[in-house]
Amino acid sequence: MLPRRFLLALAPALLLAACGQGGDTPPDANRLSVAATAVPHAEILDFVRPELAAQGLQLDIRVFNDYVQPNLQVDQGQIDVNYFQTRPYLDEFNAARGTRLVPITGVHVEPLGAYSRRLRAIADIPSGATVAIPNEPSNGGRALLLLQKAGLIQLRDPRNPLSTLNDIAANPKQLHIRELEAATLPRVLGEVDLALINTNYALDAQLSPVRDALVIEDGNSPYVNLVVGRRGSEQDPRVRKLVEALRSPRVRDFIQRRYQGAVLPAF
Incomplete structure (x- = not known):
């Protein structure tokens, strides 16, 4: 058993701890x-x-x-x-x-856009080109929908916003699609043929979606x-x-x- 004087000395600290556990701190x-x-x-x-x-x-x-x-x-x-x-x-x-x-x-x-340091138009993309897209499901699916809109791939379900690489039904140019963290995509733009970049990261990298994107979502984007x-x-x-x-x-x-x-x- 602990000495009484030790318990008395400890009491204020125990009281403070109990108060701290009594629910969320008011905002x-x-x-x-x-x-x-x-x-x-x-x-x-x-x-x-x-x-x-x-x-x-x-x-x-x-x-x-x-x-x-x-x-x-x-x-x-x-x-x-x-x-x-x-x-x-x-x-x-x-x-x-x-x-x-x-x-x-x-x-x-x-609007999500497709950018390139190597190409002047989306039609110029060569067979076997490397394309970088975001690596998480919602923006990855969004990027695949934009590639489909550009005529580069065909998805099994053309409207599925969560399509994955496994859902590509046709890839006539045999594109090599790499999934990377969204924030890194502007930094790898010089290392790939095409990168699909969220506008917040594009603007942060001094890219103009209106001027620089080879293809971009329109104003009806959900x-x-x-x-x-x-x-x-x-x-x-x-x-x-x-x-x-x-x-x-x-x-x-x-x-x-x-x-x-x-x-x-x-x-």
């Missing part, structure tokens, strides 16, 4: 943390930051260069919400990771970029302020002016 009503990729998400968030600050809400923008940690950290409660992903990616992530993240609102579309959070986040007054700011006419004008068609408002 700071004056601060909202948002995980985002740099371009255009963090830039759009930075645009609305002064407006939110005037309403008494400080926006804590945390920039990531991958698509996994922003979801994991929101799911774990380390960050309030994120803004970087599409619904097909979110659905696949939840299914694969067992998370229960939910879409809150759509903000914009980033891949709207979302604000995402845990269940119930949509009722959080801080998140409501963010949604209202992001879907304002000012943001629509900013997106159209800043990105000149490389990013399209979805509202």
Whole structure:
């Protein structure tokens, strides 16, 4: 048995520990943390930051260069919400990771494009060319749909957004399709014949989707970029302020002016 004086000395520490285990820490009503990729998400968030600050809400923008940690950290409660992903990616992530993240609102579309340092037109792609696409299911399937649109491959199900390499029914040019992490695709552009790059990474690499893409999704793309959070986040007054700011006419004008068609408002 421990001495009484030792138990008395230990009591304050035990009390503090018990308090720390008694549920989630209440959120700071004056601060909202948002995980985002740099371009255009963090830039759009930075645009609305002064407006939110005037309403008494400080926006804590945390920039990531991958698509996994922003979801994991929101799911774990380390960050309030994120803004970087599409619904097909979110659905696949939840299914694969067992998370229960939910879409809150759509903000914009980033048309996926095919880029090359070696080719001037998509028709110039040679037989046996190497093509790089994102290595996760939603953007990989999206890239295959764009290759199909360009007439380079044929998929078994031409409308399946989660098609994989195994779903290619015809590949007449015998393209060598490599799956790589999405963030690395701009860096390997000089090493492959063609790379299919998400617009946020293309812009970050100083590529213009309107000018440089050999083929690109049109404005009817279903891949709207979302604000995402845990269940119930949509009722959080801080998140409501963010949604209202992001879907304002000012943001629509900013997106159209800043990105000149490389990013399209979805509202």
